[in-house]
């Protein structure tokens with residue numbers, strides 16, 4: 001799973017937590033979903049403010065990323081951990097130190113047992129030129145963290161090993177893969 005830090009305003013102050021349950025859910029408009037335990041301090045903040053952010057930390061932010069999980073905003077003030085900035089929505093706190101920040105407007109909440117799935121419309125995406133290559137984001141420069149959930153380990157990404165929507169073309173029209 002990709003490791004992110006989700007930010008929201010709770011009781012007027014920015015709060016941040018580590019989140020790995022995150023996925024794109026639609027392209028037009030671009031929507032992204034996160035799944036949060038309802039007991040987390042951040043969860044009612046998102047419901048109330050109807051905005052949140054998803055920031056992608058790089059490898060060297062591993063300790064502070066894990067710290068955002070180890071302590072809850074309920075007992076520990078996490079509002080000053082990062083240099084915080086805001087976009088047009090004005091209430092989704094984002095992290096200057098992260099290579100990639102996504103600003104979201106809450107569109108829909110789906111209650112699933114003890115968790116809430118928040119589906120957000122992507123309002124803004126913030127990065128810096130140094131993380132780009134040929135006009136697109138370069139993950140080799142972002143160096144995101146990956147979570148292996150089964151053994152609770154952080155991993156870094158490896159090398160590019162093939163082009164998506166392309167490398168499998170070798171199998172089209174091979175005799176064994178013809179449609180029935």
Ligand SMILES: Cc1cc2nc3c(=O)[nH]c(=O)nc-3n(C[C@H](O)[C@H](O)[C@H](O)COP(=O)(O)O)c2cc1C
Pocket residue numbers: 003015016017018019020021022035036037039040041042043066068069070071072073074147
């Ligand atoms: C790598 C990692 C990924 C996590 N992913 C999620 C997640 O997807 N959803 C969730 O509800 N909690 C997740 N957590 C747990 C929260 O980050 C943690 O409970 C946090 O302290 C909640 O903060 P808050 O009470 O200040 O909101 C994750 C923790 C770690 C270490």
